[in-house]
Amino acid sequence: MGTTFGDDLIESLNQAVAHTNGQSKAARVHVVEVPDVRSLRKRLKMSQQAFSSAYRIPLATLKGWEQGRRQPDATAAAYLSVIEKLSAETRAALES
Incomplete structure (x- = not known):
């Protein structure tokens, strides 16, 4: 049986919390160069x-x-x- 929307949402939130706490390296960071x-x-x-x-x-x-x-x-x-x-x-x- 596949995951439900709720399970996916909880997992995403757990990943966000881990990233915020510096515990995850999975996130990608995009740097936008802005001319002066x-x-x-x-x-x-x-x-x-x-x-x-x-x-x-x-x-x-x-x-x-x-x-x-x-x-x-x-x-x-x-x-x-x-x-x-x-x-x-x-x-x-x-x-x-």
């Missing part, structure tokens, strides 16, 4: 408004990142990495 948004924008010689507009990032979001109130999620971090490496190409793609 302010440095990136300044290297591109753009104001916050211009950067926000060119790359279609809400100005409030950009300000939050730069002021350290918020951190880009994994998708935004990937997008910022693309801007960092291919800024002109990214801007051109968004203009078409």
Whole structure:
């Protein structure tokens, strides 16, 4: 007979507790590299408004990142990495 949902849930919670207590090595850790948004924008010689507009990032979001109130999620971090490496190409793609 297979396991039930409840059994699976209890096992998952036990694994989470073990991980929290440093007793488990089974968990995977993903590190997301986030470019320094302010440095990136300044290297591109753009104001916050211009950067926000060119790359279609809400100005409030950009300000939050730069002021350290918020951190880009994994998708935004990937997008910022693309801007960092291919800024002109990214801007051109968004203009078409």
